Amino acid sequence: MTTTTTPTTPVRTRRAVVVSACLAVTVASLAGVLGLWAVFVATRRGQLVDAAAVEGAVYGQTELWRMAERVLDVVSVSAIAVVLVVAMGIAVVRRRWELAVQVAVVMVGANLTTQVLKYLVLPRPDHGVAVGNHENTLPSGHTTAATSIAVVLLLVVPARMRPLVAVVGAAYAAATGVSTLVGQWHRPSDVLAAVLVVLAWTAATCALTALWPARLAEDAAEGPPPSRRLQRGMLVVLWTLAVLAGAAAVGALSRTWQAVPVDARTDLLWAYGGGVLGTVAACAAAFATALALRDAAGRRLRSA
Numbered sequence: 001m002t003t004t005t006t007p008t009t010p011v012r013t014r015r016a017v018v019v020s021a022c023l024a025v026t027v028a029s030l031a032g033v034l035g036l037w038a039v040f041v042a043t044r045r046g047q048l049v050d051a052a053a054v055e056g057a058v059y060g061q062t063e064l065w066r067m068a069e070r071v072l073d074v075v076s077v078s079a080i081a082v083v084l085v086v087a088m089g090i091a092v093v094r095r096r097w098e099l100a101v102q103v104a105v106v107m108v109g110a111n112l113t114t115q116v117l118k119y120l121v122l123p124r125p126d127h128g129v130a131v132g133n134h135e136n137t138l139p140s141g142h143t144t145a146a147t148s149i150a151v152v153l154l155l156v157v158p159a160r161m162r163p164l165v166a167v168v169g170a171a172y173a174a175a176t177g178v179s180t181l182v183g184q185w186h187r188p189s190d191v192l193a194a195v196l197v198v199l200a201w202t203a204a205t206c207a208l209t210a211l212w213p214a215r216l217a218e219d220a221a222e223g224p225p226p227s228r229r230l231q232r233g234m235l236v237v238l239w240t241l242a243v244l245a246g247a248a249a250v251g252a253l254s255r256t257w258q259a260v261p262v263d264a265r266t267d268l269l270w271a272y273g274g275g276v277l278g279t280v281a282a283c284a285a286a287f288a289t290a291l292a293l294r295d296a297a298g299r300r301l302r303s304a
Contacts, residue, residue: 015210018296022207025289029200033193037122037138040189044127048260049253049271050187051131056272057184059265068179075145075176080107087152096156098212102205103152110201114144114194132187140186143194146176147283151202151290159298160226162291163234170238170287177279181272188253188275192282199286202293209297231295238288246281249274 040046084107091099117139124136150169157165177191225231252274259267 018210018293019207021296022203022210022293025203025293026200026207029196029203032196033117033139033200036189036193036196040187041122041124041136041138044129045257045260046189047127047129049256050189050275051129052256052260052262052268052271053181053188053275054132054184054272055263056268056270056275057181059269059272061182061184064182068182071175071179072142072183072185075142075149080111080145080149083107083149083152087156090156094156094158098209099156102155102208105205105208106152106155106198106201107148110144110148110198111141113197113201114139114141117193117197132184137186138190139193139197140177140180140190141194142180142185143173143177143191144197147173147195147198147286148201150287151198154287154290155202155205155294159295162294163226163230166287166291167234167237170283173287174280174283177283178276181275181279188278191275191279195279195282195286199289202286202290206290206293206297209294225295231291235288235291238284238291242281242285242288244281245277245284249278249281252277 040050084103087103087107088100091097091103118136118141122136122138124134124138126134147169150165150172154162154165154169173195177195180186180191181188252270256262256267256271256274262268262271
């Protein structure tokens with residue numbers, strides 16, 4: 001018989017902290033999306049910076065595109081459907097019904113939000129910047145799809161597998177985002193906004209996990225947690241990468257911000273490099289945050 005446990009006051013307090021952290025990440029992520037739009041889409045200088053990154057992608061594109069095209073070919077509606085079914089199947093086999101709901105909410109919510117923001121909510125003012133699509137392309141649909149695919153797998157796998165899945169997921173999301181830059185399909189701000197959209201939905205649904213009534217049968221199915229050494233090690237790797245790549249991206253894009261409009265090859269490469277580094281930083285930070293929130297939310301099983 002499945003038994004539901006009654007949480008004690010300290011456990012309730014811990015849950016409240018976790019839920020508050022999840023909601024704070026959700027709000028901050030959505031604010032970040034709007035901030036990216038306000039800076040890089042709504043202003044002429046921001047559009048010029050993004051345009052410089054798009055132009056910089058031309059250099060070395062032929063060789064890079066051979067790899068990037070293969071990465072982008074993986075992202076499709078059928079791929080999303082397959083991963084959704086597999087992830088929900090894993091959740092059902094583990095008798096983790098809230099995870100099955102969570103997977104569907106993250107996948108559908110993130111991809112639908114991206115389409116609504118891109119086509120119905122966020123306009124693209126005409127500031128006379130001719131490079132790239134004249135219609136709004138923020139957030140990136142391909143990056144949203146790839147990031148959501150990686151995130152739902154992180155959410156449903158047993159605890160001991162999450163650190164490794166987080167690192168692999170961050171790498172896959174970053175590879176997809178960078179590939180859209182290589183192919184000049186998207187601007188850097190589009191990619192960063194997509195990652196934040198997925199993080200917002202991930203954090204919101206982690207709150208659902210924290211609030212879901214704990215059951216002893218689910219606790220047994222969860223299995224042993226990852227070693228602290230592995231968990232902390234992967235978090236250190238992700239956050240170190242996020243900080244270093246982020247600092248380099250800020251430096252490169254700040255240089256472009258001060259110099260636009262630019263047409264020299266070196267300046268264009270600085271902008272392009274800043275976009276690539278920003279993508280890597282955003283993916284590393286997002287998956288480190290998702291890993292930490294998912295682990296904190298799951299502790300309600302072991303603490304109840």
